[in-house]
Amino acid sequence: MTLLARCPKRIMKSGIELRNVITDSWFTNTDLVQFIHNRRQEVGFSEMAKMGNTLYRWGKDEMNARAIVKNITSNKKEKLIKRSSKLKMKYCGVDVALGEVNVRLLFFKNMDNGDWDALPLKGIGSGYGT
Numbered sequence: 001m002t003l004l005a006r007c008p009k010r011i012m013k014s015g016i017e018l019r020n021v022i023t024d025s026w027f028t029n030t031d032l033v034q035f036i037h038n039r040r041q042e043v044g045f046s047e048m049a050k051m052g053n054t055l056y057r058w059g060k061d062e063m064n065a066r067a068i069v070k071n072i073t074s075n076k077k078e079k080l081i082k083r084s085s086k087l088k089m090k091y092c093g094v095d096v097a098l099g100e101v102n103v104r105l106l107f108f109k110n111m112d113n114g115d116w117d118a119l120p121l122k123g124i125g126s127g128y129g130t
Contacts, residue, residue, distance in 0.1 A: 008036065008043075020044040030054075030099035037101045051118060056096035056105065065118045068094060069107050073116075083111065096120075 012018050021036055021043060036043050051069075055062045063071075072080050072092055081092045091108040103120040 008032070012039075018043055033101050033103070034099050051116070054098070056098055056103075058094065058096045065105060065107075066116075068096070068105065069116045069118070072107070085111075088112065 008018055008021060018039075019042075021032075022045075023032070033045065036045050051064070051066045053064060055064055056068065058068055058071075069092075072094065080094070081090050083090050088111045089108055090111055091106065094105045094107070096103060096105050098120060106119045107116050108119070109116045
């Protein structure tokens with residue numbers, strides 16, 4: 001278990017109730033997601049996704065977030081992308097697995113320009129993805 005995954009364990013041992021864990025992309029860690037997923041109590045989990053090396057299982061393939069969004073934006077899967085004129089954003093949700101935990105990757109970008117970003121969402125214990 002990595003040092004980052006041990007932090008919530010130490011917090012919970014000290015008697016502090018852990019309801020949500022929010023991390024930046026630097027702390028995206030399969031061990032941390034798995035640790036939180038294995039807790040008996042409900043813990044919400046959100047993090048910024050790395051568009052680099054972190055591998056997600058999407059269907060039968062393992063690929064990083066950049067490869068997933070490239071696959072989605074190909075002509076045959078363009079219908080997965082939604083548009084919000086109010087927010088001036090494009091977005092798309094994709095169910096994937098990070099390690100052994102099911103998460104939803106929410107991809108989003110500015111409608112005019114910009115790169116895609118991703119946010120993995122997991123409501124641990126809420127029934128999502130189980």
